[in-house]
Amino acid sequence: MKEKKLNRYAILAAIIFFIGTLFPYAYAAADNALKQLRTLVDVVEFVKENYVEPTDTDKLVAGAIKGVVSELDDFSQYLDAKDYKELKNETRGEFGGLGMRLQKVDGFVTVMSPMPGTPAFKAGVMPGDRILRVDDKDITDVKLEEAVELMRGSSGSKVKLTLSRKDEKTGEYKTLPDLTLKRERIVPEVVYHRMLPGKVGYIYMVDFSGHSFEEVKKALADLKKQGMEQLVLDLRFNPGGLLTGAVDIAKLFLDAQQMIVYTQGRKPEYYQEFKTSSKGAYAAIPMAVLVNQGSASASEIVSGALQDNHRAIVLGQRSFGKASVQQVMPLAGGAGLRLTIAHYYTPSGKLIHRDYRDKTKANEGGIFPDVEVFMDPNEEVKIFMQYNNVVYTPGQKKAEIKLDAKDPVLDRAVEILTGKISLEEAKEIAAKEAQVRKENKEKKIEAQKTTTKPAEKK
Secondary structure (H helix, E strand, O other), rough: HHHHHHHHHHHHHHHHHHHHOOOHHHOOOOOHHHHHHHHHHHHHHHHHHHHOOOOOHHHHHHHHHHHEEEEOOOOEEOHHHHHHHHHHHEEEEEEEHHHHHHHEOOEEEEEEEHHHHHHHOOOOOOOEEEEEEEEEOOOOOHHHHHHHHHHEEEOOOOEEEEEEEEEEOOEEEEEEEEEEEEEEEEOOOEEEEEEEEOOOOEEEEOOOOOOHHHHHHHHHHHHHOOOEEEEEEOOOOOOOOHHHHHHHHHOOOOOOOOOEEEEEEEHHOEEEEEEEEOOOOOOOOEEEEOOOOOOOOOHHHHHHHHHHHHOOOEEOOOOOOEEEEEEEOOHHOOOOOOEEEEEEOOOOEEOOOOOOOOOHHOOOOOOOOOOOOOHHHHHHHHOOOOOHHHOOOOOOOOOOOOOOOOOHHHHHHHHEEEEEEEEOHHHHHHHHHHHHHHHHHHHHHHHHHHHHHHOOOO
């Protein structure tokens, strides 16, 4: 009985210690929370003593902490020691790779395309090669993510690959001599650009990584040389990335002393403004920005800034609504906490973040387009797969991107920029299309009701 009591106090002490580490103010409110903490201790103790298999108190407490944090929102996170270490390594840029797009094909980890200039490309890894072993570990039965993790490591470190290649004559795969490659920091293509008819420049951004800003500037300079007079910035399916990248790119298109975005939380010190200091190099070019449900974070900061400052027309569909500021703090035992401390707001004061848990706030958050152009998600994905499907083969000329998928969102943007239709006409078309979709949806629902209605008894 005495041992049981000591065990109970040990669990209580552990929970209070962790909760106190997470939230220092919890101690001040200990009286109010004591009942809940006792209930938590009772649950942990009962599980530890009665669960069908032996349990670990530390793991149970860690699970309780994860439950506390996950209750807050979808982006706050308790990180155990392993996850926290990985997060720090990624933030410091210590991970390197080999530069291959991989996929599971017929049960094998298969190279879809090596990226130009990367270790895999330089070593002559070919599209279609199968990776059989990584550092002599057989990966034929492991998940793709696990195989990728084995190939990652610190930049400069080495990894041995065993590959097989299909013999064009016999159709059989033959094992190749082992390759030893040195990992490097991989810089994938994140910006694509081309000139459209009517002197409309087009830039598609994959994400906002550390080099996106420089790549966008290069693309703009090239398009300007080609005679660009209008610009489409495509941020569809762009999940975001670095805040600095979003701010720097927005500055290219805004006038002096214009607000880009600001943050606001419960504490005054979490309020921060991001403004332009001087006129951007492309502050006068007519613009359209394309967004969809896959546009998030930095994409929403840029599109919101350009929309609120009346610098660009936004077309497409409502963006995702992910614009929260997380602060990472270390905890005891090598763990860490990523906690949401503020949200981002557009220059006019609109909250970008969307609370998917609270259905009463369904109309809040995200960037709403000036002109809605609806596309079926499956059809929309085809547009961007055109970039991902390019296959690079060592020793051969760089493949061209075949852009033949229909893109009504881009077409509508070009029509407005080139004066074929006015903005008001585009909005009228969008309203009519929305009405048709609504009517079709109602008809479909009515048809389903009729189909599922039970037959009348005679």
